[in-house]
Amino acid sequence: MAKSKGYPEALEKKLHDQRYYREDSTPDFTKRVEDKSRTIAHMCFQCGTCTGSCPSAPRSTYRIRKFMRRAVLGLESEALNDPDLWLCTTCYSCTDRCPRDIAPTDVIMAMRNMAFTHDIIPVNFLKTVTAIYSSGHGVPNNDVNRAARERLGLTRDPPTTHMYPEYMPGIRKILDHYHLKENADRIIKEREG
């Protein structure tokens, strides 16, 4: 790591020694990712079909191929701390097209799981947890939607927890079992006060 010379932050970041050393690697990271994702991440040969297929890539800095590379090299901290990790929409296009039959989407999901154990997660994801806890929906129904449904001759609410709120306790039980709500509330409080 280069010593700080009091440059502006952006320049400091640029001058930082970005070389990859053997010590940077967590050798069992690849294996842990594979155990969680149930896919052969180490077989990636970096063809780039995943990034090419990715609808997020042309609109953001998200490069799924680089996450696959980090998985292979065991660059745990770099992978988990990269905010781009949360830009995957889980559309599974990459998984459909990967010539080595790997599921890159599942690798991302595994990394997100591992990141969450270190409290690394954007707040909006936690707000989704809160929404599910209260309504059973990540994106709950609203009045605009209800009016649209009526115009189409549908019921105002879909046949989900909106229509059958009696199932909500079951959903909450699952979330409570994994301490998801509890952790979400804690982190949101820490960040937003």
Added chain:
Amino acid sequence: MMVEKKKTTTKKTETKKQDTKKEAPVKQEAKKQAPAPAAKTVAAPGVTTKPEDARIGVFICHCGTNIAGSMDIPAVQEYAKTLPHVAYVDNYKYMCSMPGQTVINKAIKDNKLTGVVVAACSPRLHEPTFRTATKEGGLNPFRFEMANIREQNSWVHMHDREGSTDKAKDAIRIAVAKAALLQDLFPKTVPVEKAAMVVGAGVAGMQAALDLAAAGIKTYLIESTPSIGGRMSQLDKTFPTLDCSQCILTPKMVDVGRSQNIELLTYSEVDNVEGYIGNFDVTIRKKARGVLTPTEAEARGIVGGGCNGCGDCEAVCPVIKPNVFEVGMKPRKAIYINHPQVVPLIYTIDFDSCIKCGLCVTACGPEKKAIDLESKDEFMKVKVGTAILATGYDIFPIEKKEEWGYKRFENVITSLEFERLICASGPTGGYPVRPSDGEKPKRVAFVLCAGSRDNTGIGKPYCSRFCCMYSLKHAHQIVEKMPGCIPYIFYMDIRSFGKAYEEFYYRIQDEGAKFIRGRVANILEDPKTKNLHVYADDTLLDRPVDMEVDMVVLAAAIQPAADTERTRRLFGVSCTGDGWLQEAHPKLNPCGTTTAGVFLAGVCQGPKDIPDTVASAEGAASAASIPIHKGEVELEPYFATCIEERCAGCGMCVNLCPYTALSLVEKEGRQVMQVTEAKCKGCGTCGGFCPGGAIWMNHFATPQIVAQIDAFLLGGEQ
């Protein structure tokens, strides 16, 4: 730009025109004289049509749109009709097709043509086709001349329709001028000696010799080292099947040793080659070996003697030298065999290091009497019909690429050294250790393209073609034999192109080899630990890498074996700029050379893995057996002929001839030059040089060439 260029060209042509006009009368005189004596001296009964009686047919090929797409064919056709001697002009979509050939055939008969010009592709492609068509039309096949309006015209002037049309007119005019002067020629046949020679007894040479022998041909297999097997016998396992290299090679070595039709000459070199296809006289130098084979012993009257490979001599020899077979990593004595499975199992004395103490002679004993410390090089002459070169390769001296520290850092080794270290019969019993401290390495970096794909002039510009695959194999062997040791492969591309190769790559990656896409920039040594820091760019991560490893294996480039240059000159085979031997055609004649009767097998022609090498050897053996089985070969009648009344017997041409085809003989009380037609390649060196104009080059005779030049410069108005 284009216009300017054109102008300059025209100017030049004009000046030339003037020059030629001045000289023209002299040349025409020569033209009138030359054909007459030539017709007399040409050995074959040539029929010559008087130029004024010549009736030439011109056939213009469209080659689909290859030619027709870039020029105005009707304009070219109309122009051709105006040329002197032209009696018939036609065009066709594909002149080389059967209907196209029929057009030629019919036109010759209907129009009583005396010569044929086809304006189409390169003569290298279709000259034989159109010669046959000419013959079928009832003319001598050498009454055919080709005008190349594709490779040298439409393909290179694709966007200049007017220019390419003009150029096609020029080409046809020139060809017609020559066609009017063509003579009937008759190819000669020479008998072929029913024996072949293979130079180099690596896997390519052995396979070629075995195939030739199996086809019933007596084969001399020449090997410069004391035993056969070549590079392949140094390898541990072979990709992608992981067969043990020695295990699959030994049966072939034994077969070579046993075959009745193979005369194996190890520790021998080709010293001199004379002759031509069908009749090569080869002098072989049997280097002083110092040890007699049982046969040689018997010839000296030592019954039941000769070397039996017992090794008693080696045990007592006091001289210790590095073992070349083990890439210097093991000692050997001054009297030695390369490895336990050698064929033939005969010891060899390295006379450069032998101190002639005589201990080995005593150890060998009075019965065998196998050792002769005073032995000298011996020469033997053999006659063969065809020869195959299989001279193989050497490892590029990778220390020349200083950034990787080979020979400076102890733990940087080459792949061939690693091959010996991982081999059970090698110096470490098959368990690689760090040269610096003998410890087992935990992390090994493989540097691919070490010296290959390098245009600096230090390395080699080509891909050495098998390094990717053997490095994958090495990675596999590390994972297999040394649990916990991680192979890191630094690569630019993984070229796993062969059958089951990509699957092998998949397997090795699955086994845990780490791949880093980036060429290793440099390597530094930690002077305390002797560990190595490998610097590269992980181009996939877009980050520079500093990888500390225990050992580095350089997948060094390969280059033609040291003696290739000398051998190829003896056989008159050309080579590429890199020194690899030149095949007759890279795609359609990969085993042949431009020297008739000489063929190429294996890596001497260019980098090849074992499957490709064996395939190439079988191809070469098949090609080399054809003339032998045919019993005679037809030679192109392009040889030089001496016009004796003009020859002053100066003999200057004799030394100029690159094929030793010329000699001076006594005729009617004076010296004249004589051509050995079978040796002459028709290169024209003598004909162009002869100060007296006494050499007539068949099919490329001076009047014919002058007519072509005149046609070009004077626009056909002669």
